[in-house]
Amino acid sequence: MAIATINPATGETVRTFDELGEAELQEKIALAHERWRTYRTTGFQERAAYMHAAADLFEKEADVVARLMTTEMGKTLAAARNEALKCAHGMRYYAEHAAEFLADEPLADPSQVGAERALGRYQPLGPVLAVMPWNFPMWQVMRFAAPALMAGNVGLLKHASNVPQCALYLEDVFRRAGFPEGCFQTLLISSKRVESILRDPRVVAATLTGSEPAGRSVAAICGDEVKHTVLELGGSDPFIVMPSADLDHAAATAVDARVQNNGQSCIAAKRFIVHTGIFDAFTEKFVARMRELKVGDPFEPSTDVGPVATEQGRADIEELVDDAVSAGATVLCGGQRPDGPGWFYPPTVITGITRDMRIYLEEVFGPVASLYRAADIDEALEIANATSFGLGSNAWTNDEAEQERFVTDLEAGQVFINGKTVSYPELPFGGTKRSGYGRELAAHGIREFCNLKTIWIGSGAASS
Ligand code: NAP
Numbered sequence: 001m002a003i004a005t006i007n008p009a010t011g012e013t014v015r016t017f018d019e020l021g022e023a024e025l026q027e028k029i030a031l032a033h034e035r036w037r038t039y040r041t042t043g044f045q046e047r048a049a050y051m052h053a054a055a056d057l058f059e060k061e062a063d064v065v066a067r068l069m070t071t072e073m074g075k076t077l078a079a080a081r082n083e084a085l086k087c088a089h090g091m092r093y094y095a096e097h098a099a100e101f102l103a104d105e106p107l108a109d110p111s112q113v114g115a116e117r118a119l120g121r122y123q124p125l126g127p128v129l130a131v132m133p134w135n136f137p138m139w140q141v142m143r144f145a146a147p148a149l150m151a152g153n154v155g156l157l158k159h160a161s162n163v164p165q166c167a168l169y170l171e172d173v174f175r176r177a178g179f180p181e182g183c184f185q186t187l188l189i190s191s192k193r194v195e196s197i198l199r200d201p202r203v204v205a206a207t208l209t210g211s212e213p214a215g216r217s218v219a220a221i222c223g224d225e226v227k228h229t230v231l232e233l234g235g236s237d238p239f240i241v242m243p244s245a246d247l248d249h250a251a252a253t254a255v256d257a258r259v260q261n262n263g264q265s266c267i268a269a270k271r272f273i274v275h276t277g278i279f280d281a282f283t284e285k286f287v288a289r290m291r292e293l294k295v296g297d298p299f300e301p302s303t304d305v306g307p308v309a310t311e312q313g314r315a316d317i318e319e320l321v322d323d324a325v326s327a328g329a330t331v332l333c334g335g336q337r338p339d340g341p342g343w344f345y346p347p348t349v350i351t352g353i354t355r356d357m358r359i360y361l362e363e364v365f366g367p368v369a370s371l372y373r374a375a376d377i378d379e380a381l382e383i384a385n386a387t388s389f390g391l392g393s394n395a396w397t398n399d400e401a402e403q404e405r406f407v408t409d410l411e412a413g414q415v416f417i418n419g420k421t422v423s424y425p426e427l428p429f430g431g432t433k434r435s436g437y438g439r440e441l442a443a444h445g446i447r448e449f450c451n452l453k454t455i456w457i458g459s460g461a462a463s464s
Pocket of ligand 1: 133140210436
């Protein structure tokens with residue numbers, strides 16, 4: 001895949017970039033390794049000062065950052081601006097909490113283990129490679145960079161090939177914020193060159209957010225090298241609606257949960273599973289709202305849904321929809337690409353889906369909702385869990401027993417009751433099953449790239 005900015009709203013190539021040469025790549029890895037030796041000794045206060053300065057820049061430049069994102073991957077300008085501000089919030093969160101999250105953990109009674117002092121201490125690992133996707137081109141990176149840098153690691157970023165300007169902005173913003181040269185570097189390289197970096201002994205760990213095949217490849221190489229990995233992969237999140245739910249609120253949130261980020265979010269609700277008693281009423285409200293959405297230029301303030309980020313991405317969506325329709329599924333709205341330039345695809349609702357259709361099992365990365373009817377809570381859970389993914393999940397019910405059942409039985413990294421799945425710096429984020437492993441955000445996210453060192457200190461005197 002060429003490294004280029006291609007505007008998905010027009011299909012026009014705005015700018016192309018040369019890949020890093022091998023010598024330049026080696027220089028960058030060497031710099032990361034060298035920088036880490038000194039950066040690891042800096043204190044939380046110094047790191048926090050840099051991080052707050054980077055957050056200030058993100059806030060000040062939110063409009064510029066937003067335009068970059070919208071140009072490169074087509075999210076609406078309003079969504080892009082929110083993403084820039086969310087990055088600043090996440091950076092400040094780790095600037096303020098890193099010292100607390102990584103504080104020593106002393107054993108209250110060290111004599112239990114025959115020591116004078118015994119404790120756990122979190123120490124940084126070294127240069128970490130982050131392989132990142134284009135869908136939240138700033139926020140996905142920040143979820144790694146803010147905690148990793150606050151912990152005393154240094155970062156190397158291999159960003160998706162269609163967001164090079166976002167990738168370069170990120171390197172630039174950390175440099176301008178005062179982080180020493182080499183703390184955070186962008187590598188403009190193709191995915192083929194990831195393996196050599198993972199096998200380089202100077203790079204000690206990796207995190208990947210993206211598709212299952214990419215995650216499998218990185219994990220296999222890191223397994224071979226015995227290097228720690230965090231994987232944030234795909235999702236096909238269920239959104240279950242039960243009779244006690246507020247249907248208007250559920251339908252409005254369902255639309256937002258499906259079409260956010262032009263339908264290209266790992267935690268977008270993708271499968272809507274509705275109790276038979278309210279199926280018709282919910283469907284009417286949901287489909288009406290999906291039809292009302294305005295699809296168009298993501299720079300236009302009235303636009304709800306912009307284009308799909310890549311031509312291939314739209315072709316993948318069409319393939320899944322066409323496969324379902326040819327096997328007998330019913331399209332309630334959308335389902336046909338519009339004429340004209342750009343990679344637009346309309347908000348679409350499909351029902352009558354059976355287990356033999358690809359859409360039953362595969363993730364649709366675009367504004368397409370699959371609608372299922374469930375006879376009762378058991379069937380709703382069965383459909384919800386009939387996927388290899390386990391990222392987010394949503395259930396709408398005001399019945400406390402049902403809420404508890406969903407919390408316990410949904411196979412997912414996150415359960416949101418009467419709401420849509422959202423990532424917050426304050427809450428751990430991650431998946432189960434084939435959605436990946438490890439956790440980002442909250443205290444867990446910063447500890448992923450630390451060595452928890454056990455320290456045992458005796459008195460030095462011979463025991464009598
Ligand atoms: P992708 O094709 O896997 O790309 C993600 C990143 O991996 C890009 O930087 C890509 O580089 C690189 N890559 C691709 N194949 C690779 C390989 N074999 N070895 C090493 N690196 C490789 O995914 P995408 O289409 O951009 O993103 C969509 C997917 O990401 C969806 O499945 C979505 O659900 C998932 N996602 C998950 C989360 C989460 O937090 N769980 C968040 C966002 C997205 P190139 O661009 O150069 O190919």
